[in-house]
Amino acid sequence: MEIKLDDLTGTKITRLIGDHLQNMGEKSPPESIHALNLEQLKSPDITFWSAWEGEELLGCGALKELSKDHGEIKSMKTSPDHLRKGVARQILQHILEEAIKRGYQRLSLETGSMDAFEPARRLYTNFGFTYCEPFANYVEDPNSVFMTKKLNIKSLLFKLKLLV
Template identity: 70%
Template sequence: MDIKIDDLTGSVVAELLGEHLRSMALHSPPESIHALNLEGLKKPEITFWSVWERDELVGCGALKELDGQHGEIKSMRTSSSYLRKGVAKRLLEHIIEEAKRRGYRRLSLETGSMDAFEPAKRLYASMGFQFCRPFSDYIEDPHSVFMTKELISEQD
């Protein structure tokens, strides 16, 4: 698997992100969808990665800097033909390592509370994320779950 920073200009990346947004709309009410579109992911505080197996896009994810010590995972998505093949875990490990390299003390995320999001919640929990209260600009929402992980940087 090859994980690389992506400039979000490729059509296959746009298609995978479109699939991601359609899935969110299928499982969450509009006011509870916090997924970013292409333009939202191009903001300077966000680093976006695409994951490739040879020349096939197999997943994507992003890291948003909330402040100098806190990052947020955004837009984690695995291509439907690569589910349960380790793509999300490998990308999550990559994002955690990058967050540590940046000196973040905490890494957080928001995901859905419905059954469709159970695999994601299990993955995050297996990597040390714990349920928490809303962070940043999020508010309590019965359709959202918030998770966080305290990080130990290389300098510690």
């Protein structure tokens, strides 16, 4: 799998983001949808990556800078044909590594509270994210859960060294 910066202009990524927005619309009430559209994802404070195997799009994820020491995970989505193959895990690992390179002390996210979002919540919990209060401009919402992770640079560098 190759994870690369994406300018959000390709037809495959456009289709995947469209599917992501449609899925959010089916699972969440409009006031609880925090997924970003293509134009919003092109904001200068967001870095967007896509994961590929040859010409096949596997998934995507983004990192939004909230402050010099706090980032937010956005638009994590795995292509339907590649669910449960470790795509989201690898994209999340990539985002965590980038957040640490940037010197972030904390990484946070919002996801749904409904059963359909259980696999996402489990993934984030397995990576050490814990539930927290709303952050940034979010407010309490029964359809949302908020998670955060303090980034420990020393332990991640040790872990990465073991993987090499």
